[in-house]
Ligand SMILES: *[C@@H]1O[C@H](CO)[C@@H](O)[C@H](O)[C@H]1NC(C)=O
Ligand SMILES: *[C@@H]1O[C@H](CO)[C@@H](O)[C@H](O)[C@H]1NC(C)=O
């Protein structure tokens with residue numbers, strides 16, 4: 204099967220597959236380990252951040268592909284800096300109610316399974332308990348953070364939903380209410396982050412405010428003005444990962460697959476003809492100051508390739524698109540570091556927030572960063588999928 208796919212793709216793209224030795228996923232994982240990128244520390248102190256959660260997921264995927272124990276040991280040593288012996292999280296402020304911190308939760312579930320140690324389950328329970336009291340808007344959507352009342356940002360879907368679904372599947376599998384709630388977060392954002400430009404169907408806006416009062420909220424829909432590539436990337440990443448855990452009999456499976464279909468079609472349609480990749484502000488392609496950004500692209504490619512592998516997306520429609528984009532992404536953004544021989548990852552925008560006015564000038568004003576885990580992690584995820592398909 205794999206060689207048939209490789210053969211067909213080689214014929215249709217006529218490009219040599221990007222399968223260096225060691226593979227990019229392995230070179231990336233070795234770089235994470237040797238540079239200590241995800242130690243759960245900042246200035247030597249325990250530090251919880253979704254960026255490390257993203258890096259740990261990427262390392263887990265490379266561990267599964269290679270069985271190199273260094274990767275799982277690295278995950279564990281990082282997580283052990285933030286999990287207490289009693290099964291809590293260092294300095295965790297649950298009532299700050301930030302969805303971002305929940306991203307690390309999947310790795311806690313994973314380590315509980317790998318090691319059998321209860322402390323990881325305890326820490327996962329703490330994050331799960333946050334969802335019981337996390338403020339919600341009137342429609343039932345989680346506020347992105349206590350400081351952003353009534354607002355749902357697409358980013359939050361990746362921070363929470365795969366953990367919520369993974370937790371439910373492992374520890375509470377008959378809880379249909381929880382699975383319904385998970386799907387509802389997607390349908391709410393899909394309905395309300397609406398993009399009225401009919402040439403951009405599927406490209407959801409960054410977020411919406413159910414109360415329509417944020418400075419950026421559209422008075423009619425509550426949606427923010429622009430479609431930001433990384434937010435949409437988190438959203439499609441969330442869908443393909445949540446589908447691993449949703450029971451196949453749950454009606455949300457077909458709902459999520461149909462949202463994925465529409466969104467990925469929009470993402471394919473938005474590919475820039477010159478670079479073969481995606482704009483930072485997808486709602487204003489080609490506008491002066493806009494540029495081709497790397498983290499969103501890595502996430503789109505991962506979601507497409509995993510979606511194809513799992514049978515959610517049509518291979519004939521998307522495989523050569525996704526593998527071709529991956530090859531361009533490598534060309535443009537991956538370099539070899541002259542000092543340590545590891546990889547360097549370029550072109551990732553450091554943040555994108557709806558704390559200001561969320562307009563075009565804001566997004567293009569944010570600095571880029573090198574070796575940003577929000578892009579480097581998804582690049583490794585995309586590499587693992589690419590290598591499963593072609594190497
Ligand atoms: C396993 O991972 C470690 C740490 O990144 C690396 O130094 C080592 O070369 C890897 N082993 C193999 C066989 O790739
Ligand atoms: C890695 O493998 C383990 C054991 O089979 C599995 O439970 C886990 O879901 C896999 N992780 C990923 C990210 O696919």
Ligand SMILES: *[C@@H]1O[C@H](CO)[C@@H](O)[C@H](O)[C@H]1NC(C)=O
Nearest residue numbers: 295296297298299300349350
């Ligand atoms: C936790 O966050 C809440 C909400 O921001 C804040 O009011 C409270 O002071 C914080 N608690 C601690 C211990 O920092």
Ligand SMILES: *[C@@H]1O[C@H](CO)[C@@H](O)[C@H](O)[C@H]1NC(C)=O
Nearest residue numbers: 334335375378379380381384
């Ligand atoms: C099931 O999930 C719902 C929604 O998250 C939650 O309120 C409820 O407590 C859970 N029930 C059990 C038995 O865990």
Ligand SMILES: *[C@@H]1O[C@H](CO)[C@@H](O)[C@H](O)[C@H]1NC(C)=O
Nearest residue numbers: 400401402403485486487488
């Ligand atoms: C609508 O979308 C197309 C395709 O992305 C774009 O070229 C055009 O500028 C958009 N129109 C408006 C009014 O934003």
Ligand SMILES: *[C@@H]1O[C@H](CO)[C@@H](O)[C@H](O)[C@H]1NC(C)=O
Nearest residue numbers: 238540541542543547573574
């Ligand atoms: C290159 O490697 C060095 C040593 O590991 C590291 O400090 C640096 O951040 C890396 N990347 C760049 C772009 O310099």
